[in-house]
Amino acid sequence: MFENMRELMDQSATIQKEARDDLAYYLEKSIKSNLEIIVLSMLMECPMCGYDLIKDIFEKYNVFLSQGTVYPLLYSLKNDGLLQAQFARGNTRTKIYSITEYGEDIVKGKINDFIQVEEYILDIIR
């Protein structure tokens, strides 16, 4: 009896762990495929450097992104004119990224489009 209980508890723990792993996997996949919009919305809220972006994404979503994923995206968005970079005050080793004047409306439009599409999908699958 006791052994059966232990087996059931072990099975339950395994299923819960697998469910958590699945959730973490989908979350990470979703963050990566929507990274541009996540980064833009975070920078819209608060200008920051690549290090702080990675740290904030980890704190918010528990997903650690490689520097090799985030920095090329920042450079690409800067090349597209959506972001600008300037050194932090008194620190020439840290570049702070913010939305440009040109990029502001484009970024707001992108965020709105994203929200609408996500809500549309959620309405259908709920």
Place this chain on the structure above:
Amino acid sequence: MFINSVRGLDNLFQSEIPAGSVILITGTEGTLKSSLAMNLISNYLLSNDNHGLYVTLEESVESIIRNISSIGFKHSDNLHMFDYKDIRNEWGDRELDMVDLTENVINFYREKCDNLTIFALDSLNALYTFTNQANLRKDMYNFFTLLKDQELTSFLIMESNPNSLIYEADRMGWPEYFLSDGVVMVGIEEVNDRVRRYIQIKKMRATKHKMEKHQLVVDDQGISVLGPLY
């Protein structure tokens, strides 16, 4: 065609370098390793609609462009350049897995550009510096496998150490020499009291090539390969 990307390179090759080859460009300091790679890639990209990625671990992109712009370098818009200056400044070389990081940089540009077929890393020595030495062979094997799986024609720049007496013999045991499809050596040699640059194809799988050292010259038109050194 790569063999038409540098003037006179067809003196050395009788057939084209196969797409997807991983090629080491090696030589001591100041032997035009980076300039040769950059000239090859940029001229190649100017002749088609492929994209290339040049990753530099130590020098900044600005510094590399400044150095090569004096030797007739024509920059292709399809050549994307990426340096690790900001990452290293902000992360201070700690917690950085350069092999994993470089894989992610490649994946980013792969997704961004439809036709990323060329990759260059400057330099492999710097990558080694940031790689856990205990896992070096495994990491390098995985890195070379990644480049081959992605069918990227890759140029890996590696500085050789002129002071190491055992270097010539020792290096054949290093993983990059047997993992690579090609080894191109560049150097400087004194011939009849005249100092000359040279290029030598030590190895190039599936390609007919000459083995002799050929003279390498550089002027404001770029890099050219002339006849045999001797």
